[in-house]
Amino acid sequence: MxxxxxxxxxxxxxxxxxxxxxxxxxxxxxxxxxxxxxxxxxxxxxxxxxxxxxxxxxxxxxxxxxxxxxxxxxxxxxxxxxxxxxxxxxxxxxxxxxxxxxxxxxxxxxxxxxxxxxxxxxxxxxxxxxxxxxxxxxxxxxxxxxxxxxxxxxxxxxxxxxxxxYVPNRSVQDHLSNRFVLTPLPWSTRMKIALDTARGLAYLHHGLEFQIIFRDFKSSNILLDENWNAKLSDFGLARMGPSDGISHVSTAVVGTIGYAAPEYIQTGHLTARERAKDLFNSISVEIALLKNRTRQRSVVGN
Missing domain, CATH: 3.30.200.20 (Phosphorylase Kinase; domain 1)
Incomplete structure (x- = not known):
């Protein structure tokens, strides 16, 4: 062994x-x-x-x-x-x-x-x-x-x-898809999730001596603890962003296409703007939170 x-x-x-x-x-x-x-x-x-x-x-x-x-x-x-x-x-x-x-x-x-x-x-x-x-x-x-x-x-x-x-309240995707729970997430919880994920991304981009690009930001990679705090997870595809004076880092295109920024899919370049690409993905999740809330209200109304 x-x-x-x-x-x-x-x-x-x-x-x-x-x-x-x-x-x-x-x-x-x-x-x-x-x-x-x-x-x-x-x-x-x-x-x-x-x-x-x-x-x-x-x-x-x-x-x-x-x-x-x-x-x-x-x-x-x-x-x-x-x-x-x-x-x-x-x-x-x-x-x-x-x-x-x-x-x-x-x-x-x-x-x-x-x-x-x-x-x-x-x-x-x-x-x-x-x-x-x-x-x-x-x-x-x-x-x-x-x-x-x-x-x-x-x-x-x-x-x-x-x-x-162990993070007990599953992922945001599980709640949005209603696979495991029937009660919709309250609006206040959805706002908290959006703020928590933004804080996590800000830390990866600005809180360390080097920049970390998540590259796979999606609802299934956001876990919720017992107090409904959101935690980013699954960093297997993460990469370091370019250092000062370097325009980009080239990598194989990975991640979930529906959430990935179009420029990254086309070029495979992690540029200094990749922080914005992670934010692009986070906005996609926030839109899903909002649309799911609207859809659930419509279903309840009908």
């Missing part, structure tokens, strides 16, 4: 000969090397060795806040990834509800959401790395909290998992 750790102790940066490979942490700073894997879209090999060596890691300061979970602990927490505990599923893999001891207070138990990423090729690995990179350094009330991560070999290959806070 191999396990990968983001370690702050430089004495542990050497590769261990038995069970674990410890990978040196690199600091995230302005410009420079931070974007290499964060913005990477290509790879030449799919071997475990290349996956290990290509891991782009976090700043030493922030990685201390993330817990490294043994795979066995996450299997126990989710009843071996039971389908009965699955709360989400997509091309990325599945999300499972679980219970663990609180990292802050072992006497308490907390609910978690465990995302098990697909093992197909390098895409699952890239999205895993990106999520850890973004949420390992980004901390805001309107971003879902990443508690920790796991990457281990088992009999089925490398398992890449992310452990988040």
């Amino acid at each position: 191999k396990c990968f750790h983001f370690s702050k102790d430089k004495s542990q940066d050497e590769v261990k000969t038995k069970k674990c490979d410890s990978i040196r942490s690199s600091s995230i700073a302005r410009g420079g090397s931070v974007g290499s894997e964060f913005n990477s879209q290509t790879s030449t090999t799919t071997t475990t060795t290349s996956i290990t060596s290509s891991l782009h890691v976090l700043s030493e300061t922030h990685v201390n806040n993330l817990k490294v979970f043994p795979l066995d602990d996450l299997k126990t927490a989710t009843n071996n990834f039971s389908r009965s505990l699955m709360i989400g599923e997509g091309g990325f893999g599945g999300v499972f509800r679980g219970i663990i001891q609180s990292p802050e207070d072992p006497r308490k138990k907390i609910e978690i959401a465990v995302k098990q990423l697909s093992r197909r090729g390098l895409q699952g690995h890239k999205e895993w790395v990106t999520e850890v990179n973004v949420l390992g350094v980004a901390e805001h009330p309107n971003l879902v909290k990443l508690i920790g991560y796991c990457a281990e070999d088992d009999e089925r290959g490398i398992q890449r998992l992310l452990v988040y806070e």
Whole structure:
């Protein structure tokens, strides 16, 4: 079994000969090397060795806040990834509800959401790395909290998992589609969701030493906690925006076409204006909130 750790102790940066490979942490700073894997879209090999060596890691300061979970602990927490505990599923893999001891207070138990990423090729690995990179350094009330991560070999290959806070009131999409609830969201809650998501985006664009472009802003990626606070989630497709003096960053076009800005779809360029593109997507969601409210009122009236 191999396990990968983001370690702050430089004495542990050497590769261990038995069970674990410890990978040196690199600091995230302005410009420079931070974007290499964060913005990477290509790879030449799919071997475990290349996956290990290509891991782009976090700043030493922030990685201390993330817990490294043994795979066995996450299997126990989710009843071996039971389908009965699955709360989400997509091309990325599945999300499972679980219970663990609180990292802050072992006497308490907390609910978690465990995302098990697909093992197909390098895409699952890239999205895993990106999520850890973004949420390992980004901390805001309107971003879902990443508690920790796991990457281990088992009999089925490398398992890449992310452990988040559990956000109980599902996604905005679930509420707009009435898949799980019949009561329409009150107008005040809809306004709160719009403001919360705007705050989360503003933090990604302006609150860090570097700019993060979400690239997949949509209603299914906005989760609602027990107090109906909105939290942006699913940063696997996020990329760093261009640095000062650089006109654009070229990437493969990804995301949900219905929400993506037309200029980005046409060129694949993340320009300095990509902040506006994320805002374009957020406006699309706000319009959906408004139109859904109007439609629901019409249905009730009829």
